[in-house]
Amino acid sequence: MLALRKTAAAFGLEFQEIPEPPPPGPGEVVVRVDAVGICGSDVHAYEWTEGYGFMVPHLPLSMGHEFCGTITRNGTGSGFAEGDRVAVIPFVFCGHCARCRAGDTRNCLQRQGIGLTRDGGFQREVRIPARCCVALPAGLEPELAALAEPLGVGAEAVLTGEVGLGDTVLVLGPGTIGQAIALFARLAGAARVIVAGRADAPRFEVLRALGFADLVDVAEGPLQEQVLALTGGRAVDVVLEATGVPQSLNEGLGVLKKGGVIVAAGIHAAPLTLALTDFVRMRHQLRASHGAERRTWDRVLAHLGRDPEGFRPMITHRMPLERGLEGFELARQRAASKVILTP
Numbered sequence: 367m368l369a370l371r372k373t374a375a376a377f378g379l380e381f382q383e384i385p386e387p388p389p390p391g392p393g394e395v396v397v398r399v400d401a402v403g404i405c406g407s408d409v410h411a412y413e414w415t416e417g418y419g420f421m422v423p424h425l426p427l428s429m430g431h432e433f434c435g436t437i438t439r440n441g442t443g444s445g446f447a448e449g450d451r452v453a454v455i456p457f458v459f460c461g462h463c464a465r466c467r468a469g470d471t472r473n474c475l476q477r478q479g480i481g482l483t484r485d486g487g488f489q490r491e492v493r494i495p496a497r498c499c500v501a502l503p504a505g506l507e508p509e510l511a512a513l514a515e516p517l518g519v520g521a522e523a524v525l526t527g528e529v530g531l532g533d534t535v536l537v538l539g540p541g542t543i544g545q546a547i548a549l550f551a552r553l554a555g556a557a558r559v560i561v562a563g564r565a566d567a568p569r570f571e572v573l574r575a576l577g578f579a580d581l582v583d584v585a586e587g588p589l590q591e592q593v594l595a596l597t598g599g600r601a602v603d604v605v606l607e608a609t610g611v612p613q614s615l616n617e618g619l620g621v622l623k624k625g626g627v628i629v630a631a632g633i634h635a636a637p638l639t640l641a642l643t644d645f646v647r648m649r650h651q652l653r654a655s656h657g658a659e660r661r662t663w664d665r666v667l668a669h670l671g672r673d674p675e676g677f678r679p680m681i682t683h684r685m686p687l688e689r690g691l692e693g694f695e696l697a698r699q700r701a702a703s704k705v706i707l708t709p
């Protein structure tokens with residue numbers, strides 16, 4: 367079968383013909399991939415920028431960690447049936463390290479990343495542990511179910527930031543994660559959600575289609591000025607970052623209320639320089655959010671099932687896996703927001 371793979375520690379991805387997955391062992395399933403998204407982190411690994419060296423011992427491998435599919439083969443005790451449609455949590459915990467034994471499987475010391483350290487969804491079929499699968503709400507379309515992973519990342523950031531009823535929230539970054547954060551901040555009861563980006567017309571367009579009107583383009587003027595103009599001079603309650611640009615956190619801190627929470631959710635290629643005395647005097651709370659808890663997946667799928675059309679504008683491009691490299695280039699040049707591939 368055709369697979370889009372990272373084959374070397376260098377720029378690019380490569381199409382390869384690989385064998386079908388072997389039959390599933392106990393507790394495993396084979397999933398036919400129905401839809402798979404191209405993630406910003408996939409693009410970074412494609413470009414081979416800083417921060418993906420952990421993949422090297424596992425190459426070559428098929429990337430793709432935002433996918434859903436249909437179970438085609440079923441190992442004993444999987445708890446699923448052939449034909450079941452599932453979203454895939456792209457992490458595999460080992461089950462026997464100290465953290466796993468303590469019941470804290472999310473913080474497994476030996477966890478594998480599906481599409482990062484073992485084969486992922488940029489191929490027609492993939493064999494995974496059944497415990498990575500979450501049943502889909504009835505009738506949820508594959509392209510929308512493939513959004514569950516990035517939506518979970520956004521929802522987890524909103525939970526980490528403790529966004530509450532009536533809050534004014536600033537989201538830094540207009541990409542898929544920023545969009546997911548904005549959507550779940552609104553669902554969490556934020557009265558006002560401001561989203562900032564830099565000269566990013568295609569993704570501002572998506573945000574408008576999702577119903578966000580308070581958009582700030584930092585190419586047109588300083589963030590602080592524009593945000594305070596929108597709020598009538600009031601600092602914001604929560605800042606959530608999904609830019610991957612360390613400096614954006616400094617700018618976000620400049621409009622955050624005293625004692626307010628700022629959540630970093632981006633993957634950063636450079637360190638942050640922080641004016642610590644201001645940070646301390648303002649009692650700002652810097653938190654990190656990465657991935658999503660199992661409970662968050664259930665919450666996200668409940669919302670996707672309830673209001674699928676509310677999420678569809680996030681998808682700007684759809685294409686077969688064969689055109690995957692074109693999809694990567696569109697995402698890389700920020701001409702696309704979410705690109706969905708069909709293997």
Ligand SMILES: [Zn+2]
Nearest residue numbers: 405406407431
């Ligand atoms: Zn991702």
Ligand SMILES: [Zn+2]
Nearest residue numbers: 460463466474
């Ligand atoms: Zn473990």
